[in-house]
Amino acid sequence: MRKIIHIDMDAFYASIEQRDNPSFRGRPLIVGGDPKGRGVVAACSYEARRFGVRSAMPCRRAAKLCPGAIFTPPRMERYVEVSSRIMAIFRSYTPIVEPLSLDEAFLDVTLLNDLHPSATLLAGEICRRIFDELQLSASAGVSYNKFLAKVASDFRKPRGLTTVPPGQAQDFLDELPIRKFYGVGEVTEKKMLRLGISNGRQLRSWSEADLLLHFGKMGSFLHDIVRGIDDRPVEPLRPRKSIGSETTLAHDSDDLAEIDLILDALAGDIEASLQHKNQGGHTLTLKVRYHDFATITRSVTSRFPIRERAEMLALLPGLLRSTLVGKVKVRLLGLSLARLAEARPTPRQLKLPFMEEG
C-alpha cells in the first residue's frame, strides 16, 4: 500500500500578497484585473470568498459582490519564486515530488516509512514548516493513491489536514459530492446531476459500460476512482508535454509590428529548445492576455512535426486572425508547441577513451 500526500497552498497568490503587504491583511483581496475592465479574478483571499467571489469570475462581477474588495495585479515572478521555495521544502523530505502547478504537489512518502511511520504526522510537519519558513498556510490530504489524496486536501480548506485510510475510503467516496471528484468540471457535473448522480454512492451504482456510453473514455476513470482505484504513480520527472515561451510586454500594446517582433523572438526561443532536445511538436498554440487579463489561446495542428521558427511564423497569421490582437491592447504573448513528436532518445555517439581526459 502506497502513502501519498497532496499539499495545496491556501489561496496562494492572495496569501502571498497579504503577507507581502500588511495593509491587505484581514481584508477581502482580489488578485486580477481592473474591477471596471473586462479582466477576471486570478485569485482571491478567503475574506473575499465569503462574499461569493471565486477565481476566474469577471472582476466587474466580483466588485459588485464585494464592494469593499481591494484589487491588485498579479506578480507572477514573485509567485514562481515562492513556489520554488515550497517545492524545495517538499524535496527535502523525498525526491518523489510531482508538482501539479505552482501551488500544489504530490509527494510519495511510502519509502520514508522507517523515518516517518505516520504519513499524517509527516504531512502536518511539512505544512507547519511551510508556515514557519514562509508564513503561508497549506492544506494536506493523505491517502493511498493520488486521487484520494487530492480530494482529501480539498476536504477541509484552509489549513486542513485530512487522511483517508484504506478502510474508510469507500465510505468517504460514497458521501463525496460529485463536483468534488477530481476531473469533474462544471459541464460534467451538470450532466451527472441530470442523470441523477449527485454523490459517489450514486456514481458507483453505474456500470462501466454505461459510464463509457455517457462520458466517453473518462467513464473508465470515473468507474475506477469511485471505487478507490487509482494506480497512477507520483512522477517526479514527468516528460514535458509541451515546450513554450511567453513574455509580458513592457507596456500594453496594439502595435502589430511590435507584436510580430515579440512573436518572432518567442518562436526563436522554442526553436532553440527544440533543437536542444531533438524534438518537434504537432500543435502550435498562441496565448494572448489582453490588457484586462482576459486570456485566450488559439491552436493549430500540423500533420508534420514543427521544428523551426519559420514554420511557426508561417502559422501565426492564421492564429492571430481569430484574436483581437492589433485592435485591443495586449499585455502578454505566449507561444507553445504541444504533442511533441515521439521523443526518441537522441542517439549518443560514444567517444574514444582518451577524449574523457580532455
Next chain:
Amino acid sequence: MSLRFTIKQKDFHEAVNSLQNISNKKGTLSIISNLLVESVHDGIVITGTDLEVASRIFVSCQVEEEGKLTLPSKKLCEILRESGSETLFFEEKDNFWVNIRSGLSTYNLAGMPFDEFPEFPEYSPDGFITLESNFFLELIEKCVFSIANDQENVYSLTSALFEKENEGGKDFLKMVTSDGHRLTIIKNEVSIDLSNLRLSDVTLIPKKGLVEWKKFCEQRDTIDFSFQEKQLVVKDENAVLIIRLKSGEFPNYRAIIEAVEQSNNFRVKRIPFLNSLKRISIFTEDIFHTIQLSISGKSMVLSSQNSELGNAKDEIDIEYDGETLMLGFNCRYFIETLQVMEGEFVDVFINSNNSPCLMKSNDDIGFLSIIMPMQL
C-alpha cells in the same frame, strides 16, 4: 625591371590551378589571395601561400625581361582556363598593371607589389629522401577521412600523427588520425633506408597540408621529402611544397588498441557490406547517420529509420558464432573505412554496444580502424 614573358597556356594553367586551394582561403589578407609571379632567366616562379602551406612552382617559358609582381590568383586562373590560345604573352605596365595577350584577346589585370607578399619559408637543401608518390598517396588516402575538423579537447586531432618505425630490420612509415570517435592507422613498409629521416617526438601534419601533399603526389611519380624543425618540405626538380607542422599532443593510440578486446569477431565480405551500408544510409537521419546492426548466427541485419521519411532494412551473410549483438553506429564511419580497405574479407571485432569496434583484414596489412558505437 618589369615582368615580360611568353608562356604556354597549358603549363601556366596547370601550375596556377594547383595553387588555387592554397591561395583561395577565405577571410585572409588580400595579398595572400594573390600569387607571386617572378620571371627569371629561363622561366617563371609562381608562389602561393596561406601562411600554413606554401608552394612554389617553376614553369619554363620564354622570358624577355625579369621582374616580380603579385596577381590575383582566382582571376589569373580564370583567364588561363578560358584562354583559346596556346600561348599567352604577359607584360607588366605602370602601377602594377599587367597586360595579357592571348590570340586576339587582351586583358588588363590589376596586380599588387611583391614586397608585401610573405617571405617564402627557408629550408635546407639537405636530408631529402626520395620515394614513390604512390606510397604517400596511399598513406594519406587511407587515413585522411578520420581527421577532426575542429579542435575539441587537449589533443591536436585536426592533424595526422606521422611516425617511423623499425620492426624486424624493416622500416615503416605510419600515419594515425582520429576525430575522437574513431581512429585510423595506416603503416606501410618502406623499401629504402630511413636512418636519415629525423622526426620530432610528435610530428603532426595538419589536414590542409595533407590534402596539398596528396595533390602534389598525384601530379608526380616520385617526390623528395624532408622533415625540418617545424616544417615538412616536399619537392621535385620544379616545385616545392612547405607545410608548417603543428605542435601539440596526440593521444596514446597504442594503449587504445591494446585495450580493445579482440576475442569476439565476425568476418564479412567487404564489398557486399559496403553496398548494404550505402543502401541503409538512404534512411538515416541527417545529423547522426545512425544505423542499427543486429548480429546473430550467420547473418547481420542492418536497419535505419528516419522519423519523417521511412526506414530501410537489409541482411547479409557473415561468419559468426558469438552471442547475438545489437549495435548502433554512425553509418558513414563504416562506409569511409570500408571504402579505403582493399581485402575481400573484413574482420570486425566487437564486444558490446559501448566498447570500441576494431576492423582489419588479412589483405590490408598495416591498416587498422577503430570505431566507437552509438548508444541508441
